[in-house]
Amino acid sequence: MKARLAHPSTRALGLVLVLGTFVAPTYAIEDVKALLEILMEKGIITQDEYNSKIKKAQESEEVRQFTEAQDIRRANQFIEKKTDEERQFKTNFYGQVSAGYYAASNMKNSTIDASGMSDQPKANNRVGVRVSRELDADTTAMATVESNLSTRTGAVGKDAGASGTGASPIFDREANFRLISKSYGTLIVGRGPNLQTDLSGAFDARQNWNFGGLKAIGRYAGFHSASGINRADKMIRYISPVMEGFNFDGAVSFGGVPGDDEYGNNIYLGGRYKKGGFELGYNHIEAKLSTNKTNNRVDFFAAKYTYQALTVNLGYAITRNPLDASATLSASTPGGRADVDTLFSGAVVRFTPKLSANLGWYQVRDKTSGNGKNDVTMVATGLTWSPYKDWDFFVDYAASTRKANATSAFSIYDAWRPDTNNKDSLAAGTKGQAGMSVGALFKF
Numbered sequence: 001m002k003a004r005l006a007h008p009s010t011r012a013l014g015l016v017l018v019l020g021t022f023v024a025p026t027y028a029i030e031d032v033k034a035l036l037e038i039l040m041e042k043g044i045i046t047q048d049e050y051n052s053k054i055k056k057a058q059e060s061e062e063v064r065q066f067t068e069a070q071d072i073r074r075a076n077q078f079i080e081k082k083t084d085e086e087r088q089f090k091t092n093f094y095g096q097v098s099a100g101y102y103a104a105s106n107m108k109n110s111t112i113d114a115s116g117m118s119d120q121p122k123a124n125n126r127v128g129v130r131v132s133r134e135l136d137a138d139t140t141a142m143a144t145v146e147s148n149l150s151t152r153t154g155a156v157g158k159d160a161g162a163s164g165t166g167a168s169p170i171f172d173r174e175a176n177f178r179l180i181s182k183s184y185g186t187l188i189v190g191r192g193p194n195l196q197t198d199l200s201g202a203f204d205a206r207q208n209w210n211f212g213g214l215k216a217i218g219r220y221a222g223f224h225s226a227s228g229i230n231r232a233d234k235m236i237r238y239i240s241p242v243m244e245g246f247n248f249d250g251a252v253s254f255g256g257v258p259g260d261d262e263y264g265n266n267i268y269l270g271g272r273y274k275k276g277g278f279e280l281g282y283n284h285i286e287a288k289l290s291t292n293k294t295n296n297r298v299d300f301f302a303a304k305y306t307y308q309a310l311t312v313n314l315g316y317a318i319t320r321n322p323l324d325a326s327a328t329l330s331a332s333t334p335g336g337r338a339d340v341d342t343l344f345s346g347a348v349v350r351f352t353p354k355l356s357a358n359l360g361w362y363q364v365r366d367k368t369s370g371n372g373k374n375d376v377t378m379v380a381t382g383l384t385w386s387p388y389k390d391w392d393f394f395v396d397y398a399a400s401t402r403k404a405n406a407t408s409a410f411s412i413y414d415a416w417r418p419d420t421n422n423k424d425s426l427a428a429g430t431k432g433q434a435g436m437s438v439g440a441l442f443k444f
Contacts, residue, residue, distance in 0.1 A: 122208050205347055
């Protein structure tokens with residue numbers, strides 16, 4: 001049976017229906033126009049029908065473009081709203097708490113052994129609040145307040161290491177404002193640490209800030225103290241972005257007391273370099289801690305190298321007091337002795353991701369006293385187990401060697417006070433000390 005040809009009017013209707021689909025906004029106006037011209041040439045549609053269809057197609061295209069623009073505008077508004085919400089103020093509460101027990105020789109009055117609950121045996125307890133807001137994709141503004149904290153007495157602030165009584169700052173560790181830019185670096189204004197704190201912690205193999213570590217040595221040798229050496233008031237600090245592994249770090253702190261605006265004006269200049277497993281650090285300090293004169297000049301050099309599970313380090317610190325020849329070494333304040341050299345080295349071995357061992361060796365040479373009578377040599381070692389991300393359990397041993405005629409007091413422990421009524425550290429003495437510490441540290 002032969003197929004019947006469709007009537008011409010039927011074919012025209014079919015073409016118009018096809019044309020209707022082509023007028024849909026998914027097709028370009030040029031394609032519709034070309035098809036209409038073909039239909040008009042074949043006499044299927046008239047010039048008036050052509051003009052009408054073209055007008056309708058153009059109107060449909062304009063509606064489509066307008067709708068698409070509206071959709072894009074709404075999408076952009078949604079993205080901007082979400083971005084602005086993400087840039088709202090963010091508050092972060094953080095801190096760490098450590099406690100433990102230790103026993104050591106010659107800790108009281110230079111001859112009496114002592115033991116008891118150790119306050120902050122590994123690192124300084126602290127609690128802080130950071131409030132930040134992203135100003136744009138490159139810059140974030142942040143305010144930080146941070147306080148020392150005692151697990152022994154519950155005291156906070158500067159008094160946390162003692163009895164908790166007396167007029168002392170609550171936010172003794174940090175109270176500052178900073179602008180953080182990915183492109184231009186970080187600017188910090190207010191009370192806070194300078195580069196010395198960062199370097200002393202990063203390049204000490206012991207990673208135990210308060211027992212048998214670099215902090216105790218730095219206090220004695222004059223390159224560690226919250227009073228202007230590694231922390232300062234009225235400070236402006238700038239940390240540059242990392243370029244080719246290097247970044248610059250500099251700060252100035254403005255002191256000032258009635259009658260002496262220059263009192264306590266300190267300068268800190270240094271930087272860090274890191275490439276692969278190798279890292280270097282340097283800091284120079286010009287500190288005017290008592291008068292309008294530099295009475296602590298420090299040059300701190302350190303390096304470390306990490307290869308697989310082993311990290312080794314080496315450092316050297318030079319402390320000078322060019323003006324106050326009567327200053328003496330001290331375990332609690334940076335007396336700024338005129339001529340002190342400190343050498344330290346060590347290593348960390350990670351047996352597993354959760355278990356590591358450390359070893360540190362430290363030597364302080366007091367070159368001004370007769371026959372180096374106030375020299376100190378200290379060896380310390382320890383094990384650290386971190387079963388969870390925020391928990392450290394540790395055991396440490398430290399021993400210091402002194403000369404028989406030593407006159408300046410030193411302590412292997414940052415501070416030890418047997419009761420809550422005594423602000424004075426009873427841990428320092430002129431004899432050699434040895435002791436063991438166990439404890440735990442929780443970070444939050």
